[in-house]
Amino acid sequence: MACEIVETEYFTLHTLDDGVFAAIAKPGQGAWSNAGIVDLGEELLVFDSLSTPSAGKELRRQAESLTGKKVKYLINSHYHGDHVFGNQVFFDTTIISTYDTQKLCNEKNSIEDLEKEEKEMKQYLLQLKNQIDSTEDNILKASLINQYQEMSKVLDDLSQLQIVLPSLLFEEKLTINGADRMVELYCLGGGHSPSDTFMYLPKEKIAFMGDIATEDLHVPIDNPVEFLSILQQVKQMDIDTIVPGHGSVTNMALCNTLIDYLSFLTQSAKEAIQRRLPVEDFIAAFEIPKKYKEWKGVNGIKMNLKTIYTYLQKN
Ligand SMILES: [Zn+2]
CATH class of the missing domain: 1.10.287 (Helix Hairpins)
Structure with missing residues (x-):
């Protein structure tokens, strides 16, 4: 399993296989989410760019000094700032995402008025x-x-901060063949965001999941039905190691935990709708089961209940 090799201010680097590394964010330091580094043979691929240019810069520096090779590709798993605000450090590489993720990065992340943005923050x-x-x-x-x-x-x-957009776009699947290694990018829809990409290394059986898989966190849900369907499909894949978007390196058990979580919230919302319980009353009366009580982002479960309730009512 993962072996810790380098400590930085922002993240800890773990070796998952020869030339495959996970950068696991240290809390509160400016990385915020996890990233990945893959040595393709002649060049490197980086998965997600962390939440600040400073952390992204350290990620690139570590990747290139560790391997003596240059980054050729950066993948953006989805448009959320904590995964893409380091993009500018990779301006000279090929940045890859889905069409939808690029569109959302452009619409939601661009800063028109810095002063206003700073004031709001x-x-x-x-x-x-x-x-x-x-x-x-x-x-x-x-x-x-x-x-x-x-x-x-x-x-x-x-x-x-500069918003640097992906330029190589795909829809559902993209395979990148390096001299020594092959990686596959999959977008099976949008569960956590409207478009979620994960990266699969079939030979090494490693998956970098972005926020489709997160550890002990009430991860925001965009579409509960697609989220469940994505996780069910991931479960069918031959994966030994999962690198979540937030949390530590783990295995397929995390997928099962998240399937249980989403199924439980969905079932609770369905029952509330059947009982004609208004959404506010449903949320107020909802008892968080013990196993989810210590998950981070505790306010998030209320948002998730609301999202699921509203989604089910409309569909
Ligand atoms: Zn996210």
Whole structure:
């Protein structure tokens, strides 16, 4: 399994196979999400660019000094800033995503007015700080503190942030053949975001999942039905090692945990709709099962319940 080789300010690098590395984010340091490095033989591929240019820069530096090779490709798993705000460091590589992810990066991430953006972020951080100070719940407090620290790092880098968009686009599947290694990119739809890509190394049986798989986190849901379907399809694949978008290196058990989580929330929402319980009452009365109580982003479960309830009502 994973073997820790390098500690940096932002992340810890683990070797998963000869020439395959996972960068596992350290909490609150400006990486925020995990990334991957793959030696294709003559050049490197990087999966996701972390949440700040500073962390992205360290990722590229480590990748190139570790292998003595240059990065040729950067993959963007989805449009969320914590996975793509390091893109500018890879401006001279081929940045790859789905058509939809590129479109969303362009629409949602572009900064038109830096001053306004900074002001809004500062206000948001202030709100978070007030919530941290006023909450008695230790799990919620820890989760808010982590969010506060990550957002502060993004704010620190905001004035130098440039949005660099992917230029090589695909729809469902893209295979990249290196001299020594082959990787496959899959987009089986959008569960966590409207378009989610994961990367599969068939020979090594390793998958870099982006936020389709996250550890002990109430990961935001965009489309509950597609999310479940993606996870069911991933479960059928021959995978030994899973690198989640957030959390530590693990295996297929994580997929099962997430399938259970999504199925449970979906079933609860279905029952509430059948009982004609209004969404606010459903959320207020919802008892978080013990096994999910210590998951991070505890406010997220309420958002997820609302998303699923609304989705089921419409469909
Ligand atoms: Zn995400």
